[in-house]
Amino acid sequence: MSALFDASAGDQLETRTVTITRADLVAYAGASGDLNPIHWNERVALEVGLPGVIAHGMFTMSLAARYVADLAGDPAAVVAFTSRFTRPVVVPDDDAGASVELGAKVTDVADDGTRTVSVTATFDGRGVLGKAVATVRPR
Amino acid sequence: MPLDASFVGRTWPAETYEVSLEKIREFAAAVGADDPVHHDREAARQAGHPDVVAPTTFPVVFTWPATRRVVDDPALGLDFSRVIHRDQTFELTRPLHAGDVVTSVVAVDEIRELAGNDVITFRVDVADADGETVATTRATLVGRAGDEDGEA
Numbered sequence: 001m002s003a004l005f006d007a008s009a010g011d012q013l014e015t016r017t018v019t020i021t022r023a024d025l026v027a028y029a030g031a032s033g034d035l036n037p038i039h040w041n042e043r044v045a046l047e048v049g050l051p052g053v054i055a056h057g058m059f060t061m062s063l064a065a066r067y068v069a070d071l072a073g074d075p076a077a078v079v080a081f082t083s084r085f086t087r088p089v090v091v092p093d094d095d096a097g098a099s100v101e102l103g104a105k106v107t108d109v110a111d112d113g114t115r116t117v118s119v120t121a122t123f124d125g126r127g128v129l130g131k132a133v134a135t136v137r138p139r
Numbered sequence: 140m141p142l143d144a145s146f147v148g149r150t151w152p153a154e155t156y157e158v159s160l161e162k163i164r165e166f167a168a169a170v171g172a173d174d175p176v177h178h179d180r181e182a183a184r185q186a187g188h189p190d191v192v193a194p195t196t197f198p199v200v201f202t203w204p205a206t207r208r209v210v211d212d213p214a215l216g217l218d219f220s221r222v223i224h225r226d227q228t229f230e231l232t233r234p235l236h237a238g239d240v241v242t243s244v245v246a247v248d249e250i251r252e253l254a255g256n257d258v259i260t261f262r263v264d265v266a267d268a269d270g271e272t273v274a275t276t277r278a279t280l281v282g283r284a285g286d287e288d289g290e291a
Contacts, residue, residue, distance in 0.1 A: 076192050
């Protein structure tokens with residue numbers, strides 16, 4: 001069963017809300033090797049003119065990739081993913097974290113069943129991923 | 140200061156990376172990817188994979204350090220403290236899995252100036268031990284312009 005492979009062009013898929021905490025950013029920094037302090041150190045983030053500690057664009061993108069994989073029901077089906085990082089996700093120093101809503105819409109279905117999926121990520125009412133498109137191929 | 144345009148079209152020596160079960164597990168856990176194919180070898184095999192499968196964005200673990208070597212080359216003229224990661228693309232020919240030994244070749248696809256900011260696009264071609272392309276990634280970075288007085 002796959003929500004994504006059952007969907008047709010134009011179909012909007014079920015949204016998902018994910019939360020991002022400082023602890024998540026530390027774990028992602030370690031796992032990815034991206035130790036840029038703007039993603040965990042408030043002092044440095046403020047010094048370079050950011051509103052606070054921000055999530056790695058790649059972390060938000062990775063959460064979105066996982067969301068699409070879950071919709072497909074097969075992580076190996078997500079064969080391409082492209083995105084622009086348009087706005088930062090500011091992650092507060094609290095237990096609640098930042099809330100990001102993920103959305104997906106099928107824009108094309110190829111003859112072999114491959115879905116082109118337009119992905120959105122919204123934080124604080126505004127999009128943080130731009131022109132985000134996933135290619136999802138049935139195996 | 141404009142970037143050194145002679146970097147366009149250049150490639151750098153291949154770097155090797157061994158994809159491991161534990162690194163896939165760590166990365167998958169960090170991005171909340173709890174599907175068993177990322178964590179359990181038996182589940183991955185039952186799903187038709189040789190070993191645990193890397194998430195789509197996993198290649199950043201080795202493509203970013205490979206790219207960073209070029210970013211940090213003083214001859215390029217990019218001040219990393221002013222860099223913003225603007226775009227990222229992953230194209231996979233096949234899923235990466237534990238046991239893969241891959242090589243990454245970094246290339247600079249494009250350098251241009253946009254509203255006074257330096258924009259540079261890196262491509263990384265990733266091949267497996269047989270020399271087959273398994274992934275291509277692209278990252279576009281923006282080096283924000285310095286202050287009016289020329290201070291970076």
